[in-house]
Amino acid sequence: MSLLKVEQVSRRFGSLVAVDQVSMTVEPGEFRAVIGPNGAGKTTFFNLISGFLLPTSGRILFDDQDVTAVKPANRVKLGMARTFQVTEIFPELSVRENLRIPVEVAAGHRLKPWQSRADARAMDERVDELLQRSGLTGKAGRLAGELSHGDQRATEIMMAIALNPRLLLLDEPTAGMGDQETYDVTQLIRKLHREQKLTVVLIEHDMRVVFHLADRVMVLAEGQLLAEGTPDEIAADDAVQEAYLGAEAETA
């Protein structure tokens, strides 16, 4: 059974159709990338999946349940977690404290006035495990706001992982990063996907990032589905090449 099914979804902003009758089916354990030139509708599509925007028409099914009108926080409870294009962490808290928040949420202990010692220890251990898996252990006590862009992104991704999602939605996780940071974040995402057979939908502008990670790639252009296939098929697709080169020529 598919984990995520997007059926003929559209979103208009006034007369502009930002997403135009797009469908997508994602299987459990799949790593799916959605790419497209600037303004193709990727972020809008992502916001429809995560519930930050309602579609003008169409349906979204998660685990066979219609979630089209379900609020973002409730989608998280159902097992969808997301990261944002601009990293959303608490800069004034340490990395450990940042991770502790979603760990408490996942354990149902957030905002409870009292935690047993055993509960507190179990949550500390979970934070330690997340730190270790992301290579952030040595930076656990540092303020998140003082970390490099790449480490902040790793922290944000691990905060999403702490919620035990079945679907991880990543919105341009390497945006604005240099080559080394892009590589590090890409490696972390690949590792998480492989270790726990996590289903991932990644929105990405940079085709190179996608080709190293994705099982299947979907290409949006001007709000419409332009192509779908394996990375190799997409790389060889003339219409995709044209959409990218055309868009680059326009912004050049």
Ligand SMILES: Nc1ncnc2c1ncn2[C@@H]1O[C@H](COP(=O)(O)OP(=O)(O)OP(=O)(O)O)[C@@H](O)[C@H]1O
């Ligand atoms: N809230 C909004 N109100 C009006 N128009 C919007 C809104 N959000 C997006 N758009 C328009 O919808 C189109 C698609 O935008 P979107 O941000 O989804 O594209 P994108 O592929 O994510 O682009 P980028 O790679 O530049 O982030 C654009 O023309 C954009 O100007």
